[in-house]
Amino acid sequence: MIFKKKETPAVNEPTETEEENPFIEAANTLVELEQNGELPEGFDLETAVHDRAFAELISEFEPKAAVRIYIAEKRAEEAEDNVKTRMSEQARSRSALPKSQRTDRAVAPTPDYMSMSKEAFAALEKQYRNAAQSGKRVHI
Numbered sequence: 001m002i003f004k005k006k007e008t009p010a011v012n013e014p015t016e017t018e019e020e021n022p023f024i025e026a027a028n029t030l031v032e033l034e035q036n037g038e039l040p041e042g043f044d045l046e047t048a049v050h051d052r053a054f055a056e057l058i059s060e061f062e063p064k065a066a067v068r069i070y071i072a073e074k075r076a077e078e079a080e081d082n083v084k085t086r087m088s089e090q091a092r093s094r095s096a097l098p099k100s101q102r103t104d105r106a107v108a109p110t111p112d113y114m115s116m117s118k119e120a121f122a123a124l125e126k127q128y129r130n131a132a133q134s135g136k137r138v139h140i
Contacts, residue, residue: 023055029063038064043071 027049033039048054048070057066113121131138 023058026058026063026066030067033063033067039067040071043067 030039030045030049034045039045048067051070053073054066054070057069060066061069111124116124128138
């Protein structure tokens with residue numbers, strides 16, 4: 001039986017865990033940024049690491065830039081949602097305005113009793129009395 005000496009990896013060579021997970025270096029940088037308090041206000045590292053979009057950003061950019069881009073994208077999404085909500089509320093409020101029941105009829109002019117002649121006033125009065133006697137509604 002021949003025993004072979006187990007080789008240890010060199011300092012610069014990646015270990016098995018680093019080969020398995022390419023995000024180890026980025027994760028270490030993020031943890032360091034969080035411990036130093038260098039992460040921007042409003043950034044939740046715990047939520048971000050579970051988001052696929054953040055993982056894509058980490059693979060494309062350095063961690064500090066990825067964090068900034070992620071926050072900017074989230075704020076843009078929130079702003080867009082706020083605008084959509086505001087616009088739908090405006091549309092609802094506009095549709096809730098009262099609508100005219102009869103849009104096809106013009107408003108009847110009211111007679112000017114003071115400038116009427118006596119004959120015209122007597123004829124109008126007679127017309128109102130006849131309408132009232134026959135049971136019609138009379139608007140004065």
